[in-house]
Amino acid sequence: VRVRLQGAVARGTRVDRDLLAERCGARLASLEVIDKTLAADYAKLALAPNVRGHVVRDLLAGAQAGDADAERALSYVVAAFEGEEIAP
Amino acid sequence: VILTSLYVAGFGRLTERRFAFSSGLNVVFGPNESGKSTLANAIVATLYGAERKKETWRPWNGSAFATTLVYELAGGEQIEVQRDFDRDAKGLHVYDRAGNEISGRLPGQRLIPGEAHLGVPLEVFLNAACVKQQAIAIDEGKGAAPIAAHLARALDGGPREDAALGAIARLDEALRTHVGSGRARKNAPLRALRARAELQQEKVDAAHARLAALDGLRDRLQRAAHERDRLTTAAAEAERRLRSLRAGAIDKRLANLRDFRAELAELQADHAAYADVAGFPAERESEIEEAFYAWEATQAAVDSAASDLDSAALSEAERSELAQRRRDAGSIDDATFEALKAANARAHAARATASTAAREAAAARADADGGSRRTLVLGGGIAAACVAIGFAIAHSWLWTALAVVLAVLGLGAAFSQHRERTARERSAQEKQRCADDALNAECAASNAVDAVLDSLGIDGFEELLARRARLADLLARKRNAERCADRVRSARTAAAVAGARFDRLAAAVSPKLGGERAARKAAVNAQAARRRERDGIDAHLHALEMRRSTILGSDDEYALESERAALGRDGVDYSEDDASGGIRAVESERNSIAEALRSARDAHARLGGELAGLTAQVDDIAELDEELARTRADVARIEAFERAVTLAKSTLEQRTRESHQAFARRLEDYAAAALGAITAGRYGEIFVDPASLAIRVRVPETRAIADLDAISAGTRDQAYLVVRFAMARMFAEGFETPPLLLDDPFAYWDAVRIERCLPIIEYGARDGQAILFTSSQELADTAARRGAHRVDLPEPALV
Numbered sequence: 096v097r098v099r100l101q102g103a104v105a106r107g108t109r110v111d112r113d114l115l116a117e118r119c120g121a122r123l124a125s126l127e128v129i130d131k132t133l134a135a136d137y138a139k140l141a142l143a144p145n146v147r148g149h150v151v152r153d154l155l156a157g158a159q160a161g162d163a164d165a166e167r168a169l170s171y172v173v174a175a176f177e178g179e180e181i182a183p
Numbered sequence: 184v185i186l187t188s189l190y191v192a193g194f195g196r197l198t199e200r201r202f203a204f205s206s207g208l209n210v211v212f213g214p215n216e217s218g219k220s221t222l223a224n225a226i227v228a229t230l231y232g233a234e235r236k237k238e239t240w241r242p243w244n245g246s247a248f249a250t251t252l253v254y255e256l257a258g259g260e261q262i263e264v265q266r267d268f269d270r271d272a273k274g275l276h277v278y279d280r281a282g283n284e285i286s287g288r289l290p291g292q293r294l295i296p297g298e299a300h301l302g303v304p305l306e307v308f309l310n311a312a313c314v315k316q317q318a319i320a321i322d323e324g325k326g327a328a329p330i331a332a333h334l335a336r337a338l339d340g341g342p343r344e345d346a347a348l349g350a351i352a353r354l355d356e357a358l359r360t361h362v363g364s365g366r367a368r369k370n371a372p373l374r375a376l377r378a379r380a381e382l383q384q385e386k387v388d389a390a391h392a393r394l395a396a397l398d399g400l401r402d403r404l405q406r407a408a409h410e411r412d413r414l415t416t417a418a419a420e421a422e423r424r425l426r427s428l429r430a431g432a433i434d435k436r437l438a439n440l441r442d443f444r445a446e447l448a449e450l451q452a453d454h455a456a457y458a459d460v461a462g463f464p465a466e467r468e469s470e471i472e473e474a475f476y477a478w479e480a481t482q483a484a485v486d487s488a489a490s491d492l493d494s495a496a497l498s499e500a501e502r503s504e505l506a507q508r509r510r511d512a513g514s515i516d517d518a519t520f521e522a523l524k525a526a527n528a529r530a531h532a533a534r535a536t537a538s539t540a541a542r543e544a545a546a547a548r549a550d551a552d553g554g555s556r557r558t559l560v561l562g563g564g565i566a567a568a569c570v571a572i573g574f575a576i577a578h579s580w581l582w583t584a585l586a587v588v589l590a591v592l593g594l595g596a597a598f599s600q601h602r603e604r605t606a607r608e609r610s611a612q613e614k615q616r617c618a619d620d621a622l623n624a625e626c627a628a629s630n631a632v633d634a635v636l637d638s639l640g641i642d643g644f645e646e647l648l649a650r651r652a653r654l655a656d657l658l659a660r661k662r663n664a665e666r667c668a669d670r671v672r673s674a675r676t677a678a679a680v681a682g683a684r685f686d687r688l689a690a691a692v693s694p695k696l697g698g699e700r701a702a703r704k705a706a707v708n709a710q711a712a713r714r715r716e717r718d719g720i721d722a723h724l725h726a727l728e729m730r731r732s733t734i735l736g737s738d739d740e741y742a743l744e745s746e747r748a749a750l751g752r753d754g755v756d757y758s759e760d761d762a763s764g765g766i767r768a769v770e771s772e773r774n775s776i777a778e779a780l781r782s783a784r785d786a787h788a789r790l791g792g793e794l795a796g797l798t799a800q801v802d803d804i805a806e807l808d809e810e811l812a813r814t815r816a817d818v819a820r821i822e823a824f825e826r827a828v829t830l831a832k833s834t835l836e837q838r839t840r841e842s843h844q845a846f847a848r849r850l851e852d853y854a855a856a857a858l859g860a861i862t863a864g865r866y867g868e869i870f871v872d873p874a875s876l877a878i879r880v881r882v883p884e885t886r887a888i889a890d891l892d893a894i895s896a897g898t899r900d901q902a903y904l905v906v907r908f909a910m911a912r913m914f915a916e917g918f919e920t921p922p923l924l925l926d927d928p929f930a931y932w933d934a935v936r937i938e939r940c941l942p943i944i945e946y947g948a949r950d951g952q953a954i955l956f957t958s959s960q961e962l963a964d965t966a967a968r969r970g971a972h973r974v975d976l977p978e979p980a981l982v
Contacts, residue, residue: 139298139304140304140340142298142302142303142304143303143304143306143307143340144302144303144307144914144916144917144918145307145310145337145338145339145340145842145914146338146339146340146346146347146835146838146839146842146843147339147340147341147347147350148307148340149838149841149842150831150834150835150838153834153838154830154831154834157830163823164823164826164827164830165827165830166827167823167824167827168827168828168830168831168834169831171354171357171827171828171831172350172354172831172834172835174353175349175350175351175353175354175357175831175835176339176340176341176342176343176346176347176350177341177342177343178342178343178349178353181353181354181356181357181361181828182357182361183361183820183821183823183824
């Protein structure tokens with residue numbers, strides 16, 4: 096079973112794919128959790144005329160161009176501004 | 184944006200109130216708990232929504248939770264925002280000056296009038312355009328750090344005071360925690376993961392190498408399994424052939440048993456026909472034959488002796504001649520005969536001697552008669568003497584000497600011959616006398632012999648010898664005949680004894696027999712032959728018994744028939760194709776195959792055990808691969824994390840540096856204009872460190888650049904206000920200039936500080952709108968006097 100998680104999550108929420116797979120996949124032969132959630136509304140943050148807005152705008156452009164590192168960097172930079180845990 | 188009016192149907196403590204605002208500075212005065220902050224929040228909530236704080240601002244008296252805000256844009260467009268907070272998005276309506284709803288024309292996925300018209304989100308608006316209560320209330324002796332924090336939060340964004348610098352620090356911390364640095368000794372998760380991956384890879388490689396090493400053993404095991412299967416098939420085939428041969432052997436043995444019975448019956452019938460010689464002692468046949476042949480030999484000896492006797496007996500004439508010879512030759516005894524014999528010998532010897540002497544005397548006389556040669560020699564000598572004389576006369580001395588020599592030689596030879604002749608004549612005379620003596624002796628001896636023989640009428644000694652020889656021969660023949668007669672008698676006695684022995688033996692074995700001995704012997708031989716034939720039948724019968732034992736062995740016939748029936752039920756049939764080599768060869772082959780099969784099974788089991796043991800020593804490759812894959816996935820995840828965090832950090836650092844540097848330049852320009860106008864040119868330079876956002880000013884007296892902490896509190900208040908206005912204006916570049924909401928920031932200021940800072944506020948509101956909420960009567964009055972639009976809030980009702 097392949098599960099794709101999409102949409103923006105509440106502030107402070109961290110999606111742990113391994114934990115989800117462990118908790119939900121006990122009765123499945125295989126469970127793959129694909130995390131496509133957004134820690135924030137990046138498009139909205141990108142409009143802000145501040146450093147975070149500029150950074151989010153830059154990284155969002157990279158993510159939309161297919162740069163997976165930029166996509167992950169988006170969530171990390173937003174979490175860093177929010178003071179949340181930054182973990183792989 | 185210039186706010187013109189706000190109608191509050193119900194928002195917190197405010198109910199059914201309408202407020203009007205103007206451009207420039209507005210001052211809202213009211214004592215504590217009169218609703219100043221509520222009014223400020225009503226403005227913000229109408230523009231951006233109440234969101235999570237909606238329940239905080241729900242009207243206290245239960246009236247409609249709604250507001251209406253009217254404001255003008257820089258282009259003169261009037262916007263009216265009506266918001267019913269209980270209906271959330273559905274309760275929001277935006278109208279233009281003509282009363283047309285323009286909600287659908289506003290940009291953005293969600294309808295937020297503040298973002299649509301001010302161009303900044305709520306967070307930026309709050310950080311840049313809203314100053315909370317006492318936010319600028321910096322006491323004497325208190326540092327300027329809060330100013331830098333407010334500045335950072337406003338410039339960088341985010342809810343935390345450390346803003347971008349804190350975000351960078353947290354990204355660094357995340358890298359140190361989850362990735363680790365290349366130089367870290369203890370906390371280096373990525374390096375540890377890579378090392379673990381390398382170690383696991385080595386384990387996987389080693390396990391693969393060990394498994395590859397076991398391939399040879401697997402091949403041997405497979406070959407052993409093939410050999411075992413082949414031998415199992417061969418053993419089954421050998422067993423089938425053996426059972427087939429067993430069936431054939433049983434059939435053959437049963438057939439042999441039937442043949443045996445038939446032959447036994449026939450032999451028993453033959454045996455009965457020889458019942459007459461059952462008691463005949465056939466072993467004595469040789470004894471009887473020996474007695475018979477002994478008798479026959481003695482009889483032959485009798486015949487031979489009789490024949491010899493007949494041939495050896497003397498005839499009548501011979502017996503008469505024997506008598507005559509006994510009378511003449513036999514009358515001379517041996518001594519006489521020897522004397523006669525000696526006399527005869529002497530006569531012969533004398534005769535021979537006389538003959539020899541006569542021949543020698545004749546020869547000697549012949550030699551003495553030879554005188555011519557002697558005369559010739561003598562004549563020659565004389566002639567030579569004469570010649571010598573002649574040469575001497577002639578004085579031929581040489582020839583004279585030669586002739587003398589010849590003369591001497593001739594004369595000497597003639598003398599020598601004369602002497603030899605004389606000697607021979609004497610020898611011839613002597614030999615003649617000896618011959619005469621011998622002749623006389625011969626005559627005497629012959630006369631003596633003749634005297635004896637003549638009396639017996641025998642002519643000569645040779646006649647005597649012949650008669651004596653004849654007498655001896657006749658006597659020998661007479662003695663031989665006598666010996667033959669003795670032999671005949673002895674042989675006849677032996678023949679009688681042998682015949683009696685034969686008769687006795689023959690009568691003992693067969694008393695009824697009679698007739699000649701040869702006939703009786705033939706009868707005995709015939710009986711013995713029959714007895715031997717009977718014994719042969721007995722032996723054959725015995726052999727038959729042995730053959731039966733050979734056929735059956737340790738089995739019995741019933742067991743054989745039962746076994747054959749069982750084989751037949753199992754579908755086993757004898758086939759000639761299986762007969763090659765025989766049952767023993769097949770049994771041997773089966774046994775050897777069975778032995779080989781046991782060995783093959785043992786080898787297979789041993790190899791299987793060995794392989795299982797070695798395989799058990801090899802780590803689970805699938806598990807190792809899974810561990811390696813997990814570790815590599817972890818490495819990839821951490822590497823992706825490192826790249827993403829590094830990218831985020833570098834982007835953030837770059838943007839922070841650019842933004843802070845840009846802000847520093849803008850602040851310097853704005854501060855120069857604002858402070859120059861306010862302080863009459865005394866302070867005109869404010870600097871911001873782009874890295875720390877620390878604010879510094881140039882002191883006019885010393886022209887030195889000093890930290891904000893090092894200058895007076897009044898100047899610090901002014902500097903902060905300048906920074907905030909500069910920040911609001913900078914964020915508004917390219918957008919609508921937002922109204923500056925100052926929620927009683929100078930709550931405890933005295934008149935001096937109000938006097939000092941109010942011009943800065945007025946300066947900031949010069950090109951836009953600032954709404955100053957204050958509980959200070961003095962500040963409200965002062966502002967009003969200086970031209971600010973004043974709004975008074977009533978005293979709060981006492982509960």
